[in-house]
Amino acid sequence: MEVWKNIKIKRSFRQIRMEKIFRSSLVLIAISILVLVLAFMLTLIIQSMPSIKALGFGFLYGKTWDPVVNIYGTYPFLLGTLLTSFLALLISIPFSFSIAIFLGEYHPRGWFSEFLKNAIELIAAVPSVIYGFWGLFVLVPLVRSLEIKLGVTPYGIGIFTSSLILAIMIIPYAASLGREMIRMVPASLKEAAYSLGATRYEVIRMVVIPYAKSGLFAGVLLSLGRALGETMAVTMVIGNTSIIPKSIFDPGNTMASVIANEFTEAASTLYLSSLIELGLILFLVTVVINIIGKKVIKRFTTE
């Protein structure tokens, strides 16, 4: 009896120790995720220090990027990034909102909605390098013939082509979030509007969209964050020149594509660190956009 009791006590001590180890390892991993992100930021800041010190704010509005003579101005890339992202957003919004309204309001169920939902998920699943590849061989000739018709220099590649590809890629983000948000509009609100004699369109315009407004906005923000950081597809079709684009049909470069192209070639410290500073800017901008987006969603869903 005595022996039995001892074994039992020993075992439970071991269990308690294991339990403590388990609990502390959970905490440790949570801390390590936090540390990982902080270390990310710190690495970027430390590595871009040489260029921050040497170039200061001139880095942001300098109009020439010429590593051969050690001039690093990122205005062309900032402009390229903003142009491609916002153009892509502009193109994608009618589509993503249509899908959100279609799936959230008109037809939440049915075979076609299932099909559409799966198609949207598939759009998000296709790797960006495949979009770039397809764009390079199919979209570029199409855009080139369009440019010939319009009478601008027929590069084919350029800001416009990248925006088209990006627009396709970011549709799913705003669409699926918008659908969730539109679904959460209380039926009683819609019914009240119907009972006042509103048509379906009026219900959507005056009840559904105002109610889901912040959710739709968050979806657009997340799409924007995605578009800003997208690398491969853009790199393949944008043309990769460091000259400031004069029109949307000109080739250009975005911050991400310049890093992808030149990072392994960067020989001097200043060159490398100015590329990393670009990465740092990209990181900070997308982080801020994503956090705002998530905050908006959270507030919307807890209300």
Add this chain to the structure above:
Amino acid sequence: MAQNINYRLGKSKSFRGLVIFFSILCTLPLFLILFYIIREGIIHINWNFLINLPKPVGETGGGIANALIGSLLIVFYAAVIAIPFGIMGGIYLSENKNSWLSYWCRLSVDVLQGTPSIVVGIVIYFWIVKPLGTFSALSGSIALAVMMLPIIVRSTEETLKLLPSTLKEAGLALGLPYHKVMLRIILPCGFSGVLSGIILAVARIAGETAPLLFTAFGNPYFTTDISKPMQSLPLLIFNYATSPYDEWHNLAWGAALILLLWILLLNIITKITTRRWKIQF
């Protein structure tokens, strides 16, 4: 509402038509891409394509065996690194909903999820590649693991949150230690959600190219040594698609089709797991 009711109904109908039109139009590019990749890719895929190495420019034929194996290895090691961290992180977040650490940890996960993949590549370059002095498959795996982590953490957390607390209480009331309750009761109950999160994460990173550019780097030869540069499917597609040679374009089309099929398969498996083992109480 002074307008005519017919006008208003007409407006309503045409808006509906517009929404349906845009929704259908949106699926068009997807099918164009799928169609084009399948049409261009299918003619190049045969047994030799899968088991041979790429031939130098000028010779026809050749395959993508190095990229195929490389991709599998890189993704496998990434999953091995990310899964334990992801699941444990998810358990922590689902168990501690309101502590300050879980707030910051959740924020970090959001930040990681939004981080552009190219930035992950840069950071891992400085953490692994530069100290070791060589590009390596291992650094590629670590970069991809960082990208997998937030997806796994989030899906684990969301799944475990859905489980009723009575389940945990029952286990604890029987005198089970906490780790056994979590690992033997709670985790198996949420198995489908956790698993589908993992598969989804693998599908998401299998096509990633940008973080591999400065880490795994690519390699025209066959290697299984993870301390050496290694080729992967997305890298091969990128390098060969942007090259001026037709033979290489052909290899890239075949590789694109295989990558696409792989990702499609993973997505279908995710769908099936979530449907098959749906948590029901």
